[in-house]
Amino acid sequence: MSESTKSATLEIVRETPLLQLSMQQAINRALGEILDTDDRALIFGEDVGLLGGVFRVTDGLQQRFGANRVFDTPLAESGILGTAIGLAMAGFHPIPEVQFDGFAYPAVNQIITQLARMNYRSRGTLPMQVTLRVPSFGGIRAPEHHGESLESLFAHVPGLKVVSPANPQQAYHLLKHAASMPDPVIFMEPKARYWNKAGVDLAADEDIASLEGSVIARPGKHATLIAWGAMVSRCLQVAELAAEDGIELEVLDLRWLKPIDEAGLAASISRTRRAVVVHEGPHTIGLGAEVAALVSQSCFDTLRAPVERVTGFDVPYPSGDLEDEYIPNIDRILFGVQRVLEYRRG
Amino acid sequence: MSESTKSATLEIVRETPLLQLSMQQAINRALGEILDTDDRALIFGEDVGLLGGVFRVTDGLQQRFGANRVFDTPLAESGILGTAIGLAMAGFHPIPEVQFDGFAYPAVNQIITQLARMNYRSRGTLPMQVTLRVPSFGGIRAPEHHGESLESLFAHVPGLKVVSPANPQQAYHLLKHAASMPDPVIFMEPKARYWNKAGVDLAADEDIASLEGSVIARPGKHATLIAWGAMVSRCLQVAELAAEDGIELEVLDLRWLKPIDEAGLAASISRTRRAVVVHEGPHTIGLGAEVAALVSQSCFDTLRAPVERVTGFDVPYPSGDLEDEYIPNIDRILFGVQRVLEYRRG
Amino acid sequence: MAPRALAATLDTLSTSPADDAARGPARLLDVYRMLANVRQLDTSAVAWQRQGLIPGYAPMLGQEAAQVGAGFAVDKTRDFVFPSYREMGVAYTLGVNMVDYMSTHKAIWHGGLYDPVASHFAPFQAVVGGSVLHAVGWAHGQTLNGASLGGLGVGLAFLGDGASSQGDVHEAMNFAAILKAPVVFFVQNNGWAISVPTEQQVAGGSVAARAAGYGMPALRIDGNDVLAVLEATQRAVAHARAGLGPVVVEAMTYRRGPHSTSDDPGRYRTLDDEKIDGGEDPLRRFRSVLVEQGVADASFFDKSDADAQTRADEIRDGVVALESRPGSEMFDFVFQESTPTLGAQARQWREESEHV
Amino acid sequence: MAPRALAATLDTLSTSPADDAARGPARLLDVYRMLANVRQLDTSAVAWQRQGLIPGYAPMLGQEAAQVGAGFAVDKTRDFVFPSYREMGVAYTLGVNMVDYMSTHKAIWHGGLYDPVASHFAPFQAVVGGSVLHAVGWAHGQTLNGASLGGLGVGLAFLGDGASSQGDVHEAMNFAAILKAPVVFFVQNNGWAISVPTEQQVAGGSVAARAAGYGMPALRIDGNDVLAVLEATQRAVAHARAGLGPVVVEAMTYRRGPHSTSDDPGRYRTLDDEKIDGGEDPLRRFRSVLVEQGVADASFFDKSDADAQTRADEIRDGVVALESRPGSEMFDFVFQESTPTLGAQARQWREESEHV
Ligand SMILES: Cc1ncc(C[n+]2csc(CCOP(=O)(O)OP(=O)(O)O)c2C)c(N)n1
Ligand SMILES: Cc1ncc(C[n+]2csc(CCOP(=O)(O)OP(=O)(O)O)c2C)c(N)n1
Ligand SMILES: [Mg+2]
Numbered sequence A, B: 001m002s003e004s005t006k007s008a009t010l011e012i013v014r015e016t017p018l019l020q021l022s023m024q025q026a027i028n029r030a031l032g033e034i035l036d037t038d039d040r041a042l043i044f045g046e047d048v049g050l051l052g053g054v055f056r057v058t059d060g061l062q063q064r065f066g067a068n069r070v071f072d073t074p075l076a077e078s079g080i081l082g083t084a085i086g087l088a089m090a091g092f093h094p095i096p097e098v099q100f101d102g103f104a105y106p107a108v109n110q111i112i113t114q115l116a117r118m119n120y121r122s123r124g125t126l127p128m129q130v131t132l133r134v135p136s137f138g139g140i141r142a143p144e145h146h147g148e149s150l151e152s153l154f155a156h157v158p159g160l161k162v163v164s165p166a167n168p169q170q171a172y173h174l175l176k177h178a179a180s181m182p183d184p185v186i187f188m189e190p191k192a193r194y195w196n197k198a199g200v201d202l203a204a205d206e207d208i209a210s211l212e213g214s215v216i217a218r219p220g221k222h223a224t225l226i227a228w229g230a231m232v233s234r235c236l237q238v239a240e241l242a243a244e245d246g247i248e249l250e251v252l253d254l255r256w257l258k259p260i261d262e263a264g265l266a267a268s269i270s271r272t273r274r275a276v277v278v279h280e281g282p283h284t285i286g287l288g289a290e291v292a293a294l295v296s297q298s299c300f301d302t303l304r305a306p307v308e309r310v311t312g313f314d315v316p317y318p319s320g321d322l323e324d325e326y327i328p329n330i331d332r333i334l335f336g337v338q339r340v341l342e343y344r345r346g
Numbered sequence C, D: 001m002a003p004r005a006l007a008a009t010l011d012t013l014s015t016s017p018a019d020d021a022a023r024g025p026a027r028l029l030d031v032y033r034m035l036a037n038v039r040q041l042d043t044s045a046v047a048w049q050r051q052g053l054i055p056g057y058a059p060m061l062g063q064e065a066a067q068v069g070a071g072f073a074v075d076k077t078r079d080f081v082f083p084s085y086r087e088m089g090v091a092y093t094l095g096v097n098m099v100d101y102m103s104t105h106k107a108i109w110h111g112g113l114y115d116p117v118a119s120h121f122a123p124f125q126a127v128v129g130g131s132v133l134h135a136v137g138w139a140h141g142q143t144l145n146g147a148s149l150g151g152l153g154v155g156l157a158f159l160g161d162g163a164s165s166q167g168d169v170h171e172a173m174n175f176a177a178i179l180k181a182p183v184v185f186f187v188q189n190n191g192w193a194i195s196v197p198t199e200q201q202v203a204g205g206s207v208a209a210r211a212a213g214y215g216m217p218a219l220r221i222d223g224n225d226v227l228a229v230l231e232a233t234q235r236a237v238a239h240a241r242a243g244l245g246p247v248v249v250e251a252m253t254y255r256r257g258p259h260s261t262s263d264d265p266g267r268y269r270t271l272d273d274e275k276i277d278g279g280e281d282p283l284r285r286f287r288s289v290l291v292e293q294g295v296a297d298a299s300f301f302d303k304s305d306a307d308a309q310t311r312a313d314e315i316r317d318g319v320v321a322l323e324s325r326p327g328s329e330m331f332d333f334v335f336q337e338s339t340p341t342l343g344a345q346a347r348q349w350r351e352e353s354e355h356v
């Protein structure tokens, strides 16, 4: 997608100083603006009110918009999603939060059988403008179920759109964009990146097209690393390291996990001819499998090595102490890069 | 897997007449034997008792084994699975039924966060010998949610094993094998095949190895069709048709959807050099993506065309009238075959 | 199984001003006409299935009083009904286009072809307990919108005794009571969830009895007495409309037919059970009332039944005429804004299946 | 928030023969010693977190009476406890190895390193409401096994006021009542679910009050009175043990500390609120009782507190000494019988991470 490259460039060439925001602040700011401009928008979930959410992402919003617009619910995720669906049927724009990814499972029935199908079932008469925020992925040494990767589950479900920002700039704009869409969007926030500050250009959202598809986070020519969420910055680190050895890795930030930017993937990999997809979730039938299958098909003639997948293992997400063994670390990604670079047809 | 071929051959060379059973009868018979030989085994779910299940799969079992061993539960799938977990913790061997695939969603939280993790969480001290039967897939013109394909969801989850039989012989033996395993196994019964009769050799289960991995349902050399559940017989039909045109298609019945028989896939496709994977579930991040990714990697040098995926579309499972448009039909599979056969490097 | 009137906290529920009108003779005749329509269409639909016109159907024989009574209490200019899969009688009473409603049983479109927004009747829905929370969310939306003249719009969730076992129903009742949402949980306790009798389903024996645990009023009523249902539902709706919060109405009725056209009740209950537990036919009961009150006579019933037959025949013609929806609609209705992937799949489908 | 003793259907619950023994002086001293141990370990664990020894902890300050009282009612030769994530005091009372228990807070192993089978204490579990159904299933297993001399083994599910909102808890109560399973649902109503007070969580205000809807007896007790908790739990256990079915015990208590070491209660309640709502410290209350009854004096308390400190220090040493589990265990415990895929992943992990 050519826009992708454009928006990446944008960050480099602009001159006015950027606001330094953490992703948590950027999302908080976007939510405030959404509530401000769309009075059908409602935020609710567990502890999103007075507490401002366990990650403080909704900090100050109840104080600012009142307890009708921003409210705490009882502790029941299916209830939260089911209520959101009913509110959307009544013409509201719910922006529910599930407190941690691992607690989206109790809501899966409502998400799959109801949220994702209501537009279809009603033949388009009951659109589901529901923006579901899910603090996602691991890396914060949290208790069990507090760091999971549900993108494969969500993105497999027809009727859902899924997006994950990699940095504060994206988080701000992608959330506003997602919230403007008349379809259910699952917004997966990489919680390991909540506190990292980076420049945000609040005015850069004029061009909707630049918010669709993937972006090239770093251009390169020897192989493409494909990642999303917190793995994007890790891949950028890997690219930095590899550059010291003269290896130029392109980093493609997928951003939209559904729909997947097939054209963007094909464009990058037909140039670099080698691909490594990196994700935190389990390997088997992870989103990496889809990416590998797509690329293996679209770049069949140009690929010089099998697509490598560096992913979480097919094991339950381990406790904090072992999390660095589980989440793709720099070493494992480098091994993957090495495999695609050294591959020779047998 | 060499055993696979052996067992396939077995069906051809044996001389004693086989019992003609439908899959529904074969499963019923297997369940009866399991209850007979393992007194820790319990069957429960909605309407599995007096009614014998809506598909009559548990017909007569309550009468035979009593209402302590075979019992109806209240209408709550999370309750069924959660109770099963507790019974397994108490040393029982639960064989719960979820009435239709689409009603497994309410149980997903218990399945993913509890059933699949209890052995891990307890460091092997609380094994989960739970055999969950799920009438699966479409093709019976049923109401909404009565025909879904949850294999991608299940097989992605670490800690679960997943298997789907393609014919009565397999159903009988695979269920008994699955039930003998000390880990949670999801047994996906292709409901469209419940009523088709075929020969069953009750005595053929001495060789456990023959129940693992995939089987070659029909040997061929021009391309491999990979399928499971009800799609196996459809692929066999396709192979029959193609043979009239001199095209010899191999049909690989995957059987185990987790763990996937990577060696069996590689063996077949390194011979045929072309692969089409066929499944009913949605395309994106379907199990077909994993199969395509695996094969694209393991057969990178030998593949002569990109792996084709002929699958359900990324749309909610449609109503009966459109189901033949949704489930891969013979035409669509043949188009897929054509694409892999006619592919020329650009 | 004999349904007995049980008014848990009846006193807290104000009587609605509509009650008297509900008992006026014209209204009573309307109610009967609708009962006759529903009975006829239900019986016809079973026949259509036997004739191969539709692949399946879930009869509501015996539940006409519960459904028509409840339907008459709905203000379809501002209330909204959240049905399950057996609410044909509610749909009919609400004026849903019945050909479009029946389309789901013809396997044309899962949610039905009717317009849920215009009908104030949510799409047909098969996940047991799945739509109950939607009623709560929708109702809370009415609170947020603020009451207009005459009070709040009320969400009516229809669920069965079986559905009451689902976790979602508990979450819905708790959310509704916490939010003070204007919802009526209308439980048709028809004695069965497929083959499982209420005693093995509903611990304690009554869904209405659970309401107290949420601090919610409840009415447990004879669901085969159409006027009792109408009155109870009106009172419940009035309570919710006034902003006083949710109410449970448990209508004790009986599923006189099979669970669906593919069910075989002989496996789990005898014909004698059915006769004893089913009690008197709700239509016959209402007919006696009308005759006793001198409101109607045999010619009225004959005429109503004949009209019902005519309407059922018209609906049949409509259902026969219904054609499959074009396959392209599979792709069209997934999203409001489609995606490139879906567009590509639709194109491939057209090439391979429509050969265009 | 002042906890009041409310005995919903107390009369149906027989008094257990153990009640008197429970009040014997030796037992009373044991109870106090355990309260002191638990208070000390809890306070220490918070300190460990501040010192960076463990990454996080969920304090149970203020809930000692509820947890120790309940723990003393458990027969650990045949009952089985299904905890959530805040049941340190129950674990301690049951004799769970506390270093192994604390390992989960050190982020060593999610379920804890203790042996749940030997301890009769299920793995540490963080999904709110997630283990309640397991207690029901396990308990039904005891029914199927048949009562041995002295009655059935009882499953004790520990849940919070927040957890009571989960659909699973409803399904569990309904299943248990239908199955007449020997389960005690022990609710610690500590006033809060993170930042959400019980009033916004539990419609109707009481989890115990819901039991009636399932035809189940319930006891609502002062959860800060350790003897009241012990007695109520014993009665509930005895009821279940006798095969009379499930019981709800709602212990009204107060979470005096933050939800977890990363929580900041100042955002949602004031120190004044805490003082007023928290009431008197449960340890101090029990101390007064012991002094009044002449069972213990200052030297006993000093000694108990000092011993508790010693034990906490020992546990600290154990926790400090705990090393990370080898990464290979990620693969070892997924299944009883591993798979080729997992084997290959483990090999690759070893090559790339352990360089073997
Ligand atoms: C979540 C879910 N589980 C199972 C089913 C299968 N099923 C359809 S209807 C039914 C019984 C429903 O009983 P009840 O709620 O009493 O309604 P009734 O059929 O009596 O109208 C069952 C088990 C379903 N549709 N949804
Ligand atoms: C299913 C689920 N949703 C959300 C959470 C996040 N969470 C952890 S504890 C908690 C509050 C629990 O409150 P309560 O049940 O009263 O127990 P308490 O913390 O007071 O002991 C929440 C929301 C979770 N662990 N599980
Ligand atoms: Mg029913």
Ligand SMILES: [Mg+2]
Pocket (backbone or CB within 6 Å): D160, D161, D162, D188, D189, D190, D191, D192, D193, D194
């Ligand atoms: Mg609490």
